Amino acid sequence: MKPATVAKTDTPAKPRLTTSAMIASIAGEGQRTRPAPFGHALVACAQTDPTIVGMTADLGKYTDLHIFQQAFPDRYYQMGMAEQLLFGAASGLAAEGFTPFATTYAVFASRRAYDFIHQTIAEEDRNVKIACALPGLTSGYGPSHQAAEDLALMRAIPNMTVIDPCDAHEIEQVVPAMVAHRGPVYMRLLRGQVPLVLDAYGYSFELGKAKMLRDGYEVLFVSSGIMTMRALEAAKALEADRVDVGVLHVPTIKPLDTATLLEACGKPGRLVVVVENHTVIGGLGEAVAGLLMREGVHPAFRMIGLPDEFLAAGALPTLHDRYGISTDALCAKVKGWLK
Amino acid sequence: MTISPSNVSLERRAWNIRRHAIRMGEVQGQGYIAQALDIADVLATAYFHAMRYQPQNPDWEGRDRFLLSNGHYAIALYAALIEAGIVPEDELETYGFDDSRLPMSGMAAYTPGMEMSGGSLGLGLSIAVGKCLGLKRKGSDSRVYTLFSDGELDEGSVWEAILSAAHYQLDNLIAIVDVNNQQADGPSTAMLGFEPLAEKLEAFGWFVQRVDGNDLAAVRAAFDAAKDANGGRPSMIIADTLMGKGVPFLEARDKNHFIRVDAHEWQLALAALDERKPA
Numbered sequence: 324m325k326p327a328t329v330a331k332t333d334t335p336a337k338p339r340l341t342t343s344a345m346i347a348s349i350a351g352e353g354q355r356t357r358p359a360p361f362g363h364a365l366v367a368c369a370q371t372d373p374t375i376v377g378m379t380a381d382l383g384k385y386t387d388l389h390i391f392q393q394a395f396p397d398r399y400y401q402m403g404m405a406e407q408l409l410f411g412a413a414s415g416l417a418a419e420g421f422t423p424f425a426t427t428y429a430v431f432a433s434r435r436a437y438d439f440i441h442q443t444i445a446e447e448d449r450n451v452k453i454a455c456a457l458p459g460l461t462s463g464y465g466p467s468h469q470a471a472e473d474l475a476l477m478r479a480i481p482n483m484t485v486i487d488p489c490d491a492h493e494i495e496q497v498v499p500a501m502v503a504h505r506g507p508v509y510m511r512l513l514r515g516q517v518p519l520v521l522d523a524y525g526y527s528f529e530l531g532k533a534k535m536l537r538d539g540y541e542v543l544f545v546s547s548g549i550m551t552m553r554a555l556e557a558a559k560a561l562e563a564d565r566v567d568v569g570v571l572h573v574p575t576i577k578p579l580d581t582a583t584l585l586e587a588c589g590k591p592g593r594l595v596v597v598v599e600n601h602t603v604i605g606g607l608g609e610a611v612a613g614l615l616m617r618e619g620v621h622p623a624f625r626m627i628g629l630p631d632e633f634l635a636a637g638a639l640p641t642l643h644d645r646y647g648i649s650t651d652a653l654c655a656k657v658k659g660w661l662k
Numbered sequence: 663m664t665i666s667p668s669n670v671s672l673e674r675r676a677w678n679i680r681r682h683a684i685r686m687g688e689v690q691g692q693g694y695i696a697q698a699l700d701i702a703d704v705l706a707t708a709y710f711h712a713m714r715y716q717p718q719n720p721d722w723e724g725r726d727r728f729l730l731s732n733g734h735y736a737i738a739l740y741a742a743l744i745e746a747g748i749v750p751e752d753e754l755e756t757y758g759f760d761d762s763r764l765p766m767s768g769m770a771a772y773t774p775g776m777e778m779s780g781g782s783l784g785l786g787l788s789i790a791v792g793k794c795l796g797l798k799r800k801g802s803d804s805r806v807y808t809l810f811s812d813g814e815l816d817e818g819s820v821w822e823a824i825l826s827a828a829h830y831q832l833d834n835l836i837a838i839v840d841v842n843n844q845q846a847d848g849p850s851t852a853m854l855g856f857e858p859l860a861e862k863l864e865a866f867g868w869f870v871q872r873v874d875g876n877d878l879a880a881v882r883a884a885f886d887a888a889k890d891a892n893g894g895r896p897s898m899i900i901a902d903t904l905m906g907k908g909v910p911f912l913e914a915r916d917k918n919h920f921i922r923v924d925a926h927e928w929q930l931a932l933a934a935l936d937e938r939k940p941a
Binding site for chain 2 (some may be wrong): 403411417421
């Protein structure tokens with residue numbers, strides 16, 4: 324992917340931003356955050372559940388598993404930069420009665436280790452919890468680290484539960500829910516200073532349930548992960564323009580909460596817009612579209628997601644604008660569709 | 663509780679395993695029979711000399727675990743499981759049929775005594791590492807035996823596991839690699855050369871023994887040393903085997919990963935085996 328050439332003009336050039344560090348937070352300036360919700364939640368669960376062990380492929384620090392390591396050093400297994408080994412070994416530990424939380428980046432689990440997850444974990448029905456950082460476009464490092472297709476791949480595995488949580492508040496609840504659920508789970512994970520948004524909505528996570536965070540009669544955003552945060556911001560911004568926007572948060576991608584989706588998307592007169600931090604291929608958008616078509620529910624329907632391209636490297640704010648998943652981009656698209 | 667050695671010799675156990683395997687091959691009309699014949703001595707030693715298990719309770723926590731990483735050797739493992747009483751003998755005839763608990767490729771989900779789904783190849787040692795870590799965590803003295811094929815040495819994940827087992831000093835891991843020097847596209851040494859293998863594995867920190875995999879006495883001694891003389895290291899038994907071993911016309915047949923056996927030849931194979939029945 325070649326960088327665009329910078330045109331010379333008379334007007335002052337927009338400042339070019341730099342790529343943030345891998346370890347940088349997705350939180351906007353001034354946004355409320357909580358530190359390492361995944362790591363702390365795992366420690367809390369492990370205090371009462373001795374079967375929980377943590378495992379990583381040389382990304383403990385980068386997946387907040389180091390928090391667990393500090394609390395339970397003898398229950399932490401560093402497997403080295405070997406993702407296939409990581410998940411095969413997680414299967415083995417699970418077969419011996421443990422509840423392994425195995426972490427790496429979403430790209431490596433969904434690409435390099437896919438066969439191991441499919442065969443040794445899902446097909447053997449092992450109680451392994453796969454928690455992966457850098458979901459979708461949350462890194463400006465380039466396609467090697469941008470997991471644009473992880474949800475499509477994980478959805479396609481039978482017996483796999485797939486979760487894309489929005490914020491720190493949700494992650495804190497997803498972890499014990501994963502422990503309570505018997506079976507393999509894939510969870511996208513946010514690390515470091517994670518935005519805190521859903522506590523203000525009286526929200527609580529339930530596995531397999533989509534929840535309406537705010538209602539609106541003109542537009543319904545159907546979203547998951549960080550895009551729910553964006554959808555809520557866009558809804559507020561559009562409200563100022565007198566557009567009435569609802570947001571349905573769908574953190575469990577598989578199994579999909581078909582009843583809630585059909586009911587919400589079936590409400591007449593509303594534009595349904597699925598927004599995802601994922602390629603438009605095979606993610607939440609196509610899952611919802613498929614569901615609606617199968618069930619004969621036909622709202623006005625649009626999708627916003629990452630394009631079917633190798634994504635560029637660069638600063639995340641620039642990239643999110645460029646690929647249409649920033650709050651401004653969401654607002655602009657919706658206004659355009661409503662004309 | 664180990665299976666009682668009783669008065670059945672190890673030679674006879676290996677012969678029984680070969681016989682069950684040929685009968686399954688006949689039921690299916692085809693199968694990885696040359697591999698089953700070459701590994702029968704290793705399986706006899708594992709199930710009738712080395713391992714601890716309860717036939718009526720294949721999930722007994724105190725058992726030694728046996729992982730079949732080379733899932734296509736399922737026919738061989740079923741033969742051993744039938745001989746061991748873990749799989750009822752009347753299920754032999756169902757091998758490879760619809761709704762059978764004995765599919766052509768080993769599956770963990772529904773076959774008694776099958777601890778992993780090995781069809782994809784190269785998975786077993788990583789799973790074994792996890793099991794060994796778990797067993798140590800539980801303070802269990804059970805061991806994990808993992809059988810894999812020489813072709814699997816081509817898979818990088820196998821070497822990840824080899825590194826890891828040494829790193830974690832998993833002396834409860836005993837792996838056996840079947841070096842029959844044959845894989846799908848031809849002789850293993852011509853596909854992706856892995857020799858000198860023993861030296862490589864020793865350099866990786868394993869306790870290594872290389873034996874004639876069809877010499878029962880040598881195989882038995884190797885299994886014993888793997889338990890008692892590993893010096894705190896994971897053990898690898900490199901078993902050099904002859905495909906088709908026990909049935910001379912199959913031993914002599916052109917080496918092929920999936921050996922050709924014509925319909926009438928199964929009975930000939932049984933007859934050839936019966937001529938060499940040990941006491």
